[in-house]
Amino acid sequence: MTTYIRTGRPGRRDVLRLGLGAGALSLTAARSRAQTTAKPDVVRIGYLTAARAWVVGKTDGSFDKSLGVKVEWVPFPSGGPALSLLAAKQIDFAIFGNTPIVAGLSRKLPIQILGSPEIVATSERLVAKPGITTLRDLEGRRIAVAPASTMAFALEAVIRINKLDASKIKRLPLSQPDTIAAWKRGDIDATYINGPFWAELLADGGQQLLVSEQLQPSGVFVWNSAVVRSEFAERSPETVVAWLQTVQAQFDRYRSDPEGVSRILAKDFGAPFEAVRDTLAGLRYPTFQDQLGPKYWGEGPVAAKDAPLIKALGDAAAFLAETGEIKRDDVPASFVPAVNYALLRRAFPS
Amino acid sequence: MNAIRRFLIGLAAVAGVTLAWEIAGRTHLVEPLLLPPPSEIVTTAIDLVRDGYRGTPLWQHLALSLARALGAFAVATLIGVPLGLAMGAAPGFGAVLDPFVQFLRPLPKLALIPLVILWFGIGETSKVLLIFISAALSIIVGTAAAVATVQRQRIRAGQALGAHGLALFRYVILPHILPELFVTLRLSFGIGWTTLIAAEMIASDAGVGWMVVNAGSYLRTDVVMLGIVMLGGTGYALDLALVGLQRWVAPWSGRA
Numbered sequence: 001m002t003t004y005i006r007t008g009r010p011g012r013r014d015v016l017r018l019g020l021g022a023g024a025l026s027l028t029a030a031r032s033r034a035q036t037t038a039k040p041d042v043v044r045i046g047y048l049t050a051a052r053a054w055v056v057g058k059t060d061g062s063f064d065k066s067l068g069v070k071v072e073w074v075p076f077p078s079g080g081p082a083l084s085l086l087a088a089k090q091i092d093f094a095i096f097g098n099t100p101i102v103a104g105l106s107r108k109l110p111i112q113i114l115g116s117p118e119i120v121a122t123s124e125r126l127v128a129k130p131g132i133t134t135l136r137d138l139e140g141r142r143i144a145v146a147p148a149s150t151m152a153f154a155l156e157a158v159i160r161i162n163k164l165d166a167s168k169i170k171r172l173p174l175s176q177p178d179t180i181a182a183w184k185r186g187d188i189d190a191t192y193i194n195g196p197f198w199a200e201l202l203a204d205g206g207q208q209l210l211v212s213e214q215l216q217p218s219g220v221f222v223w224n225s226a227v228v229r230s231e232f233a234e235r236s237p238e239t240v241v242a243w244l245q246t247v248q249a250q251f252d253r254y255r256s257d258p259e260g261v262s263r264i265l266a267k268d269f270g271a272p273f274e275a276v277r278d279t280l281a282g283l284r285y286p287t288f289q290d291q292l293g294p295k296y297w298g299e300g301p302v303a304a305k306d307a308p309l310i311k312a313l314g315d316a317a318a319f320l321a322e323t324g325e326i327k328r329d330d331v332p333a334s335f336v337p338a339v340n341y342a343l344l345r346r347a348f349p350s
Numbered sequence: 351m352n353a354i355r356r357f358l359i360g361l362a363a364v365a366g367v368t369l370a371w372e373i374a375g376r377t378h379l380v381e382p383l384l385l386p387p388p389s390e391i392v393t394t395a396i397d398l399v400r401d402g403y404r405g406t407p408l409w410q411h412l413a414l415s416l417a418r419a420l421g422a423f424a425v426a427t428l429i430g431v432p433l434g435l436a437m438g439a440a441p442g443f444g445a446v447l448d449p450f451v452q453f454l455r456p457l458p459k460l461a462l463i464p465l466v467i468l469w470f471g472i473g474e475t476s477k478v479l480l481i482f483i484s485a486a487l488s489i490i491v492g493t494a495a496a497v498a499t500v501q502r503q504r505i506r507a508g509q510a511l512g513a514h515g516l517a518l519f520r521y522v523i524l525p526h527i528l529p530e531l532f533v534t535l536r537l538s539f540g541i542g543w544t545t546l547i548a549a550e551m552i553a554s555d556a557g558v559g560w561m562v563v564n565a566g567s568y569l570r571t572d573v574v575m576l577g578i579v580m581l582g583g584t585g586y587a588l589d590l591a592l593v594g595l596q597r598w599v600a601p602w603s604g605r606a
Contacts (some may be wrong), residue, residue: 080567087383087569103568107383144553148567171563172472181467182553188472288552324404325568327397 040236041128043243046085046094050194051265051276052224053254053285054095054117054247059268067239069333080148084109092232093243095224097150102316107329108231110119111239112340114244117251118224120211123282124151125198126158127206128190135209139168141189144182147173150222153319154212158192159221190314192253196280198273219314228340237343244347245289250283250296288348297339299350304336313338386572391579394572402575404564407555410581415546415558418474422481423542430469432487434493444494455487460548472553480549485542492534496527529603532596536589543585558584
């Protein structure tokens with residue numbers, strides 16, 4: 001093998017190339033400034049690599065049609081990578097968990113929240129090995145949970161609400177497929193896990209101790225929010241409105257035909273039909289109209305102060321700051337400005 | 351160019367890049383969220399030294415990662431070098447092992463994680479094993495190749511002068527392969543060190559590799575950059591240590 005190494009000073013050609021690069025950069029900047037009001041050339045939608053009802057719109061081009069532009073679908077495995085994609089301006093829209101969204105907002109990631117079309121109810125469950133029947137039994141045990149997930153947040157809430165001794169519970173950060181392996185080997189005693197994974201554990205004799213919905217009376221909500229990059233929302237508000245309405249249309253379609261939508265998604269994601277059906281059934285789907293009310297986000301920015309989900313965002317931020325994931329000084333004083341009520345109202349007038 | 355001059359030029363280059371980086375961050379030429387300026391990384395470093403990261407002091411994260419990597423590397427050297435020597439010296443034995451080694455060596459170690467968890471669980475064994483595998487395989491291949499470069503005339507000359515077995519190895523083969531062995535060890539340590547991130551993705555709650563991955567999922571780019579600086583700096587320092595060891599053990603390196 002031979003390697004040719006170029007030595008010496010940078011030639012005239014290199015300098016020229018550098019200049020060209022800089023010129024191209026400034027050109028791009030000028031172009032993006034000129035496009036302030038124009039329709040985007042392409043809309044990039046990020047989605048979780050797990051079946052979600054609204055993603056049925058990917059399979060039949062609903063979004064391409066209603067937005068009137070080319071749509072690109074960008075998958076991400078969990079909320080963390082979704083934040084990176086948004087920060088790198090690789091996606092414009094996404095729907096993912098409230099915990100990573102809070103982390104992103106604290107890092108001043110320029111994104112806006114567009115409601116909460118998916119509320120976790122029974123899709124995330126705390127499952128333990130046979131013999132562990134009460135939450136108190138979890139003390140002195142090892143619990144696996146996917147790192148930086150809504151489940152990790154919910155598990156801490158379970159410990160806090162039930163006044164369990166946190167120092168006696170060993171939390172093991174494990175991805176969900178790895179959790180199954182660790183369970184089979186007997187390396188863990190319990191796990192807070194998403195569907196369809198819990199189905200396998202329950203079939204293996206696992207005991208279900210809790211589903212996330214049971215935490216709601218204590219003010220603990222876990223949900224997925226729709227988000228848009230702020231820059232995109234400012235430049236193309238009409239596209240955001242159309243996108244929101246299209247998302248709602250997909251959830252309406254799911255509500256009227258859960259089996260049919262599950263079947264299409266099972267095929268698209270290459271997952272077993274029953275698993276997809278049961279996972280989707282584990283989420284609640286309030287309409288955007290419902291979300292803009294006292295049970296979720298409040299009717300508008302003024303009424304939002306005491307809205308449960310605004311409060312829940314604050315709680316999630318406090319939790320993340322306490323565990324040291326985000327800096328306490330970075331937490332915004334209020335999450336109300338992070339929600340784009342104006343565009344939500346434009347898409348769904350009262 | 352003498353050593354001091356080289357060092358000073360290198361230092362000036364680092365200082366220049368750091369300054370440009372800081373200016374780019376301050377003037378918002380580059381979004382601080384995407385690339386936090388050095389001053390923010392320093393502030394984060396001070397915070398983490400004081401408060402730790404996720405309940406573990408910063409030095410413990412580094413100590414744990416070092417223990418995992420150095421432990422794995424030590425075992426990899428103890429097993430890999432003799433095995434490589436045997437493969438190089440006995441072509442028949444080499445031919446038996448070679449397909450397995452060559453199959454495993456280029457394999458992305460991330461792909462092994464599910465199996466390692468199934469077979470060895472989620473404890474320290476799995477993490478150290480993953481680093482061990484990647485380092486040991488390169489050591490084996492490098493050592494075997496080094497032995498193969500010993501010229502037959504030298505061995506014949508040694509034999510003619512009455513050297514056999516251990517003496518032949520000690521006075522003819524070893525001096526020849528030592529410089530190359532050190533290059534192999536340096537490269538293998540680098541490979542093992544890069545596997546640290548993969549290893550610490552297995553059910554960890556401490557270690558610099560884990561810190562980088564975890565902070566990344568919360569968009570804590572300042573902690574990510576700090577972790578990268580720590581990983582890079584430590585890797586660099588350990589490589590310098592190996593070079594120092596080489597100068598001491600095999601001072602004839604590069605002058606053959």
